[in-house]
Amino acid sequence: MNMFTALVIDEVDGKVTQSIKELSEDLLPKGDVTIAASYSTLNYKDGMVLNGIGRLVRSYPHIPGVDVSGVVRESSDARFVPGDEVVVGGYRFGEIHWGGYSELVRVPSDWVVRLPTGLTLFQAMAFGTAGFSAMMAVDALENHGLTPSDDEVLVTGAVGGVGSIAVALLSSLGYKVAASTGRPAEHEYLRLIGVDSIIERSELETPASRPLESERWSGCIDNVGGSTLGHVLSQLRRGASIASVGLAAGSSFTANVMPFLLRGVNILGIDSVSLEIKKRSAIWQRLADSFPLELLATMTREIRLTDLERYGKEILEGKVKGRLVVNIRD
Numbered sequence: 001m002n003m004f005t006a007l008v009i010d011e012v013d014g015k016v017t018q019s020i021k022e023l024s025e026d027l028l029p030k031g032d033v034t035i036a037a038s039y040s041t042l043n044y045k046d047g048m049v050l051n052g053i054g055r056l057v058r059s060y061p062h063i064p065g066v067d068v069s070g071v072v073r074e075s076s077d078a079r080f081v082p083g084d085e086v087v088v089g090g091y092r093f094g095e096i097h098w099g100g101y102s103e104l105v106r107v108p109s110d111w112v113v114r115l116p117t118g119l120t121l122f123q124a125m126a127f128g129t130a131g132f133s134a135m136m137a138v139d140a141l142e143n144h145g146l147t148p149s150d151d152e153v154l155v156t157g158a159v160g161g162v163g164s165i166a167v168a169l170l171s172s173l174g175y176k177v178a179a180s181t182g183r184p185a186e187h188e189y190l191r192l193i194g195v196d197s198i199i200e201r202s203e204l205e206t207p208a209s210r211p212l213e214s215e216r217w218s219g220c221i222d223n224v225g226g227s228t229l230g231h232v233l234s235q236l237r238r239g240a241s242i243a244s245v246g247l248a249a250g251s252s253f254t255a256n257v258m259p260f261l262l263r264g265v266n267i268l269g270i271d272s273v274s275l276e277i278k279k280r281s282a283i284w285q286r287l288a289d290s291f292p293l294e295l296l297a298t299m300t301r302e303i304r305l306t307d308l309e310r311y312g313k314e315i316l317e318g319k320v321k322g323r324l325v326v327n328i329r330d
């Protein structure tokens with residue numbers, strides 16, 4: 001019987017615990033593609049799953065990890081053959097379905113994306129869902145009229161995973177980028193990855209002083225939600241949009257309708273989980289083609305399955321900088 005190693009979480013007396021286990025291959029979920037995993041990642045959502053927050057997992061024991069890259073080992077779908085390098089993320093992989101913190105992964109073939117041309121398996125996970133969502137956000141803003149100009153695009157939660165990738169991506173596409181952060185010690189890091197100006201997180205955390213503040217941003221990628229989202233709305237330039245990606249500061253917000261009525265601004269929802277597979281491949285390839293890959297190492301650290309207990313907590317506390325790639329086989 002083939003065995004594989006995975007990080008397994010279980011719920012005992014209402015508390016979620018985690019351990020590294022050897023499991024038999026016949027326990028893998030249904031799916032027509034089996035992948036020998038190389039790397040996974042730690043996203044904010046993984047932190048929630050690892051700590052039993054948000055009721056994202058329906059049944060235990062469970063293998064978390066919302067992303068994986070690896071090599072196809074078996075496939076009953078002719079589109080994939082053993083040896084193909086692939087990426088999986090979205091479709092509640094790692095939430096409802098067993099995920100990527102596992103040497104072996106089995107999924108429906110309709111969830112599988114070929115490794116984008118120009119990326120290694122490691123680089124694909126340095127992006128992971130965070131990078132994918134940052135690319136979706138830029139795409140959505142551009143589809144609503146954003147073009148490079150003298151006005152800045154604001155990225156909130158800029159030192160985090162989505163934030164860091166959004167900053168470098170926007171900068172390499174020719175945009176001027178402003179970053180909002182609560183970590184003064186990381187200002188130099190932000191400049192290094194392409195930020196033109198920095199504002200303190202606290203400036204936006206309080207509600208706006210007026211329904212319409214001075215027009216300031218040509219667009220925004222918002223990773224924090226909460227009162228920040230309402231405040232940024234009041235500072236958007238006429239016709240500009242916010243791509244709403246995250247909720248690190250909270251899932252509800254208060255806003256005034258005046259920016260919609262008098263400046264025609266928009267909030268664009270970014271849902272990386274259910275984007276259809278054809279569009280998924282295109283977003284991955286645009287990310288691979290547009291991102292300054294030389295910056296990826298600056299914002300990425302490699303960790304192991306055994307490190308996830310610690311970092312799974314730290315990401316929820318806003319203490320993780322950039323991206324963490326999980327080496328599954330080390």
Ligand SMILES: NC(=O)c1ccc[n+]([C@@H]2O[C@H](COP(=O)([O-])OP(=O)(O)OC[C@H]3O[C@@H](n4cnc5c(N)ncnc54)[C@H](OP(=O)(O)O)[C@@H]3O)[C@@H](O)[C@H]2O)c1
Nearest residue numbers: 044133157158159160161162181182246247248249272318
């Ligand atoms: N919509 C989607 O499909 C999608 C996909 C991926 C991620 N997300 C969401 O996007 C968000 C970011 O994900 P991530 O993986 O990049 O997480 P992350 O690495 O933890 O980044 C979040 C950042 O938000 C800031 N932050 C943290 N706590 C805060 C607070 N209480 N108030 C204000 N700012 C705070 C911090 O940035 P600074 O230190 O720079 O202030 C932190 O680094 C999460 O909410 C995640 O669930 C959504």
